[in-house]
Amino acid sequence: MNFARNVLVIAVKDLRAEIRTKEAINASFAFALVILLLFSFAFDPEAETTREISGGLLWIVFAFAGTLVLNRSFARELPNDCLDALIAAPISGAALYLGKALANYVLVLAMELVSLPVFAIFNNVTRPVSQQIWPILLVIALGTWGLTVIGTIFSALTVNIRLREVMLPMLTYPILVPALMGAMLMTSSLVMGKPLAGDNLTWLKMLVGFDLIYTAASLALVEIVLVG
């Protein structure tokens, strides 16, 4: 019970700080828009083939823009030695990690939910998606949790090292390959109007498994990362 309260305190603190400064979320959303714009030059947005790869494009936008939020997560605590204070605070490392992960999850999800309609409008994906919106949101929710779990633990890992901004994506994307692949394939096939069954269900199970395994591994190892 105490653990849950500690997690919430950290999450609310992070969200409040973000709402006041809006530094990560604004950058993240602006970056997402820029990538969406660049994609329209790379692929003919009117073509049917673009819809087939739309899931892949969408998740590339999410992964790139999400990294901006995740990069800030622990880096924000560096000025005034806030990170040392947080580590010294009478809460477990797992609670600190989970609280930060929750705050990041909300922020990344907010960026994604704003990008999603923009993406749909830019690429003329309207009719089939309206019937598939709930399965798509489920995939986004699960995929984003995978992205956040890995991103938050590596954000803690890279916060004090040289080339932080470069190292975070270098470390997270290869680990995220299974989750991103599953999310991309499912999103594409859902946008094409296929149901969440058969192959898609296998991918969904894989994604859930990925989320569970890495949430558990991160919670187990975060104390070592934070305290050493």
Add this chain to the structure above:
Amino acid sequence: MRDKIVYVLGAAAILLLARDINVIAGLPQEANQGAIFKIIFFHVPMAITAMLCSFVALVGSVLFLITRNFKYDALAVSVTEVGLALLLGNLVTGSIWARVIWGIWWTWDARLTSALVCWLLYAGYLMLRRAIEEPTQRATFAAVFSIFAFIDVPIVIFSIKWWRTQHPQPVFWGGGSIPADWYALAGWNLLAMVLFGVVLTAVRFSQEESQREIDSLRRMAHAF
């Protein structure tokens, strides 16, 4: 003493490799593929040895986190480097084979893609080490990352397998019709590769230990 063991193992690895290459060169050509099939006697043992390396890296990393003995950190980094080299050898030999048989250097098939992802994962491990100055922090963070990477390997392999498969089904231990003495030959070459890996790891390991010693001496000198 340790040096002598390494020399003996190195000599054994070289002799065994020479013997295997001699036998492989004398094998008849395969009916469909011609001479290029012989590359498999290196391709498969390299892959298996690389997998062993990632497992040893995991063991070294976990032991470091438990004992905080830098010996295990040195083991983990040495064996990861050797594994990366062997996996690169596996990718290159596979690519040469694919060029001859499929007519292309690369295809986004399941096994090729998973091998590449694993290579990138462990390359990230070495990059992470490069980016951290402080030895204890470097060893700790690298160990945590190594555990994450090892957990990812089976997930990567299975998920990419669902995605697509073009790679021929495993020739050895996969229900293929291979003469019995070829199994033995592949086994011998696997032993040669493992020995080769052990020797390289031992050399890198002693380099890491010396490096640590030099670092601590330098720090002591600065302290005065």
